[in-house]
Amino acid sequence: MADAKVLVVGAGALGCEFLKNLALMGVASSSKGKLIITDDDVIEKSNLSRQFLFRDWNIGQAKSTVAAAAATAINPNFNVHALQNRVSPETEMVFDDEFWENIDIVINALDNVNARLYVDSRCVYFQKPLLESGTLGTKCNTQVVIPHLTENYGASRDPPEKQAPMCTVHSFPHNIHHCLTWARSEFEGLLEKAPTEANTFLSKPEEYKASMRSSGDAQSRESLERVVECLVTEKCVTFEDCILWARKRFEDYFSNRVRQLIYSFPEDSRTSTGALFWSAPKRFPRPLDFTSQDPSFISFIASAAILRAETYNINIPDWATNPRRLAEVLDRIELPPFQPRQGVKIVTDEKATNLTTPASDESTIIDQLIKSLDNEICNLPPGFQMNPIHFEKDDDANFHMDFITGLANMRARNYGIPEVDKLKAKFIAGRIIPAIATSTALATGLVCLELYKVFAKHGVEKYRNSFANLSLPLFSMAEPVPPKVFKHGNQSWSVWDRWIISENLSLSELLQWFQAKGLKAYSISCGQSMLYNNIFPKHKDRLNRKVLDLAKEISKLEIPPTRHHFDIVVACEDDERNDVDVPLVSICF
């Protein structure tokens, strides 16, 4: 253990507890030992309730660095190094072959499934033991992954989280989660995507217009509409302009759209089967009538206007949240009355994934939009750029959550759904994971016990995966499951195996190699590209080429100088034309 080379991925709650335990246990504490901890995140206030190696004065600093320093204070012999990289496909030049080959064991301290899956895939590829754990409130679980002995982490997946259908979120919400999902999406669209799109246009106007013209589809038209809204039709120069914009958004979202919806689908309308259209779970909406005397409306206007102003770098006056001053401006605004129209298409199909309804002549509309942009662009100051806003849930003073809560609650009011306070809104919209120190400590303690077994190279029956719930309390432990074994003829393999061909062979030689195993390789790919598929007659021309050359040419494969192999995925079938799942194949050169 003292000589071990350990990688800890993540320096948050789990990471801090791990470092403390590992330092006390004397892991990586000899001159040969080394522990690398990596995390690209910085310390925030809400971390302090669990991540005890951090202090108030560390806020803003890199988690991995601070954690490593604190752990060294616990045990000066602890040979710990901190990196600030995310472990992902994008950092494979940092975490390269040499890096992985020099690691003995990997400990995950992550907070999301995707990162876990990626690290798991690297551990499978490089045949490294992985200790995995996670917490959710008072619950925690741990899993041991040992090459060839156990299944890997990715072998059993939870079913994906159910997401509400798009039309539910867009037109037919029936609970506050739908309203918050919608609010979050509008926030992003109005305050991040639109300004970003506008900036794309502003930095290269001719190219942008050309690409819009050439694609000429509904999506391009929508992008252009956003840009025109920002720079022409709804352009803001003063804070009063922003208030007007906010007022118009209120009218559009919570009055006009609702009026249109109930015009298209009156309360008593029926579906083609004769059932009431507005039957449960659908809720019949009612429009909101704006008044400057309603504090919740004022609060919505304030946060919307402030954020809009930010995107234009407009100075925010100190009376921006003053209800009286805002009411003065608002009372002077007169908006045209809304007339709902016939024949407006509203998507009701729950399976629809795209809500854009194409117009009859997109290109004409696009041309018109471009014209209006051309007319306006000379009015903008030179070098003008907008300021896109990225949603930050934890800064209470930035008005992000105020705006999202306002959007969601106004919508909830339309549909008669109970409203929520800012705290609960943040929980749902921010997708916050509840977390406490006790279950974190428990999880890491259990993992560290398994660590001893890994170093002792125990058989699979000695390891334990565990699940615990401190609120009950409940502890359940189980032996890890062995990996799924595939068989063909007298061969067997699992996800841990790779077939290694130690010569730089040609495509036809490769096919023969498979033939010798009683398998017909019908499709060969490298990275994202297909090198060979026997249904394409043209591919016969490739048979005499070296597979390596094909990979370099077709997949644009770039092989680091220290690596002397590359991997291909081969699809095979047996004599009875049944598909056989074969391992990854590595060809050495």
Add this chain to the structure above:
Amino acid sequence: MEEVAVEALTEQEAAVYDRQIRVWGVEAQRRLSRAHVLVIGMSNVLTELCKNIVLAGIGSLTLMEDAPSVSTVMNTSFLIPVEQIESDKSFLTECAESLKDFNPMVHVTVEKGSLEEKPDDFLNNFDVVVVGRSLLKYRMHVNSLCRKRGPKIAFLSVDCRGPLGEIFIDLQTHTYVLKAKENVPHSLQNLVYCSLEEAIAARWDRLPKKTTKLFYAMRIMEDFEQSNSRLPGQVTLDDLASVLDTRKRLCESQGMPETLVPDKLLHRLLYAEAREHPPVCAILGGILGQELLKVLSGKGEPLKNFFFFDPMDGKGITEEIPRPDDTPIIMQSAEIEI
């Protein structure tokens, strides 16, 4: 959602405690911030406990050194950076200062002197008293003081011997909210606990057959330490023969065969001497911490009344000792094997 608005917390509390408020709610957080905990003794497992409850945001934590024992904590605690081990300040003072850093909103103090010297109502200042490694008679004494002082003082004890751990809880009577489920609404539940003395007095031959052997082994160790004027933890493998004699005597007096407690288990307890295994301290500290938070917040069903951990079988086991007489003897252990 909680009826108590988040505005009831200070801005600092709402920001730091955000993620845990999602678990137990604003009202529970407020109750924690008004709670006063006394911890007697300091060991590695108590260090873990203190870390957890300080991070959770209790109102105050008072540390006392009262029950002499042997421990390796002074050289191995993560609370104290290595270069400060030789400092002039007392060990507890160093611990307190570190704990304050974990959460400046918690009032952490060191109480000097022993319990004997304190006025009669000293314990009234606390909602929970936690006692670490100590002689059984000391623990029973503190437990009876808690009971004498009124029903509102909870008593918890914990000891970690090498990789083996034991937790004991006495809440006298405890009312808690049982969370609503499907067709069953929120309900108030009431638990009645026995004292440590009553628990220890339980006849071994009346306990369920599957009661974990660690319970008996710990009683044998306690008896050995007391009878031989040892400080708790002051044991080595050289004591094996003597400890086996203690086992013989106790088992006979309790009407049980010696095979009740395997040699191997006592061997492991003696081999551990005064050491506490860091991962097991983390596990026990997490469990004990959560139990304490449940007691203070009134939310969630607390453990009743013993908890044991042995990494050898990798299980966490809850035992109720003794069982109430009127209920049938069924498997009480909360461990489930898959």
